[in-house]
Amino acid sequence: MKARLAEARAVAAGVEDPEIPVLTIEDLGILRDVRLDGDTVEVVVTPTYSGCPAMNVIAWEIEAALHRAGFASVRVRSVLSPAWTTDWMSEDGKRKLRAYGIAPPDRSAPPACPQCGSRSTELISPFGSTSCKALHRCLSCREPFDAFKCH
Amino acid sequence: MATTSIALDESPRIRTLLTLADDALILGHRLSEWTGHAPTLEEELALANIALDLIGQARALYQATGIDEDALAYLRDPHQFRNALAVELPNGDFAFTIVRLFLVSAASDAFWRGAVGADDPDIAAIAGKAEKETAYHVRHAADWLVRLGDGTAESHRRAQSALDALWPYTGELTASADRPAWLHAVGPVLQRATLTPPADGWMQSGGRQGRHTEHLGHLLAEMQVLPRTYPGATW
Numbered sequence: 001m002k003a004r005l006a007e008a009r010a011v012a013a014g015v016e017d018p019e020i021p022v023l024t025i026e027d028l029g030i031l032r033d034v035r036l037d038g039d040t041v042e043v044v045v046t047p048t049y050s051g052c053p054a055m056n057v058i059a060w061e062i063e064a065a066l067h068r069a070g071f072a073s074v075r076v077r078s079v080l081s082p083a084w085t086t087d088w089m090s091e092d093g094k095r096k097l098r099a100y101g102i103a104p105p106d107r108s109a110p111p112a113c114p115q116c117g118s119r120s121t122e123l124i125s126p127f128g129s130t131s132c133k134a135l136h137r138c139l140s141c142r143e144p145f146d147a148f149k150c151h
Numbered sequence: 152m153a154t155t156s157i158a159l160d161e162s163p164r165i166r167t168l169l170t171l172a173d174d175a176l177i178l179g180h181r182l183s184e185w186t187g188h189a190p191t192l193e194e195e196l197a198l199a200n201i202a203l204d205l206i207g208q209a210r211a212l213y214q215a216t217g218i219d220e221d222a223l224a225y226l227r228d229p230h231q232f233r234n235a236l237a238v239e240l241p242n243g244d245f246a247f248t249i250v251r252l253f254l255v256s257a258a259s260d261a262f263w264r265g266a267v268g269a270d271d272p273d274i275a276a277i278a279g280k281a282e283k284e285t286a287y288h289v290r291h292a293a294d295w296l297v298r299l300g301d302g303t304a305e306s307h308r309r310a311q312s313a314l315d316a317l318w319p320y321t322g323e324l325t326a327s328a329d330r331p332a333w334l335h336a337v338g339p340v341l342q343r344a345t346l347t348p349p350a351d352g353w354m355q356s357g358g359r360q361g362r363h364t365e366h367l368g369h370l371l372a373e374m375q376v377l378p379r380t381y382p383g384a385t386w
Contacts, residue, residue: 050280051207080211081276083283126291127197131204135193151283 001036008041009034011069018057019130022100025058029088032079040073041066046084048151049131086151102133103147111147113138121145154379157218157226164271165216166233169223170359171262171274172212173234176224177367178255179205180374181242190245197291201252204284208277215273225378229368230361237320239358239367246299246309250317253292257336258324260285293340300344307345314346322354 012034013026025031025045033044043062047055059076066074086105094104103111110121118140126149128135133146161169182202189195213220237255242248263285266278299310325333334348341348357363377384 047207047280049204049207050211050277050284051203051205053203079276081272081279083276083279125193125197126287127193127200129196131200135196 005034005036007069008036008043008066008071011065011071012041012043012062015058015061015065017054018061019054020097020100020102022096023093025062027090027093027096029086029090029093030058030084037075040075041071042075042077044077044079046079046082048084052131054130084151086148089148097148101145103136103145105148105150107150111136113141113143114145115143116141154226154382156228156231157222159218159227159231165218168212168216168274170233172209172216172223173232174238174255174259175205175212176209177232177234177370178238178252179203179209180370181238182248182252184242185248198248201288201291204281204288208281208284211277211280215277221378225375229363229371232358232361232363232367232371234358234367235320235323236355236358236364237317237324239364239370240317240320241366243313243316244309246306247313247316249292249295249299250310250313252288253296253340254317254321254337255324256285256288256292258321258329258333260289261325261329261332261336296340296346297344300341300346310344311346314341315349318349318351319353319355322351323356323358 013024013031015025017023017025017028020028028048030045030048031043032046033042035042035044043066045055045058045062055078059078062076063074089105097104098114101114103114106112110119110123112119113121113136116138118138120139121136122139124135124137124144126134128146132149132151134149135144136147137144159165179202182198182205185198186195186202189198209224210220213223216223235255237251240247240251260282263278263282266274267282269275269278296310299306301307321333322330338348
């Protein structure tokens with residue numbers, strides 16, 4: 001029973017974010033709980049933003065991954081409280097984001113350029129390619145880049 | 152239209168949830184109309200992102216009623232919507248869109264910050280997310296408002312004219328007890344934007360009671376046509 005729960009947890013934790021595929025949902029900090037309810041695996045997730053369109057896809061992918069791993073009955077439940085914060089992102093997740101070209105959430109603004117590391121950067125728009133990112137520009141290497149918003 | 156509207160028996164709690172949800176859904180829909188038409192690519196993304204936040208908030212609020220969220224969005228007639236009149240008015244020009252976004256977001260931002268400690272656990276949970284999102288909405292609208300108001304003679308004229316037109320619709324945005332705080336929040340930004348708020352006078356109302364302008368019916372016709380014509384459609 002314990003091994004089965006650990007396996008279910010590992011499978012759910014490995015599901016990737018469809019919009020930022022270098023991050024797993026565990027890296028992102030949106031996987032809140034995995035538990036067994038009889039034969040059913042219940043996975044509890046929390047959305048990043050209220051309207052994040054990736055949440056439906058993430059729920060389908062959790063179900064599909066668990067089905068593939070032999071768990072026939074899966075339930076994905078979304079809870080709003082406590083509200084997700086970027087403080088829940090793993091250090092490993094932040095490292096992977098930077099390597100992918102996205103500045104990780106960093107409360108000591110302005111964010112460092114993921115290309116050259118310069119702190120001399122400016123905000124172009126607080127709303128980037130997804131709800132969770134803002135668009136910045138590096139004043140040293142001149143590259144524009146996405147930065148994860150602190151939330 | 153093939154599908155008939157749902158009948159609702161509104162408890163005070165459902166009325167409250169629908170009031171908040173309908174404000175978010177209708178403003179979100181209006182903002183989504185800018186997709187493909189915004190003045191710059193960055194602004195296009197910003198307005199679409201704000202629309203997404205609002206429609207996401209509306210979904211969570213509809214779900215909290217325990218009634219099917221799609222039925223609430225797609226199978227109600229205009230008189231069953233509880234949104235403020237301000238959010239259903241057509242987008243007008245970019246200045247009108249920004250002035251409205253600012254005035255409405257300033258009210259919802261204050262509301263959600265206060266609702267984080269609400270007795271209703273659903274409203275408190277939704278507020279925990281919404282207050283972070285609306286803070287971005289107000290800041291973005293305020294930035295634009297200052298650029299438009301304190302910009303060229305033409306952008307100033309358009310922003311002032313939008314403010315004059317929208318002011319009589321702001322009475323519905325806050326409970327009367329909260330209006331001084333709202334005026335206190337919007338005042339300094341309007342001043343930086345070199346815009347003059349009209350004096351409070353007679354205010355338009357009726358949205359909360361389901362008495363809407365002609366514009367809501369047109370908006371809903373477009374929003375609802377597919378699910379009403381093809382009930383249960385999936386793709």
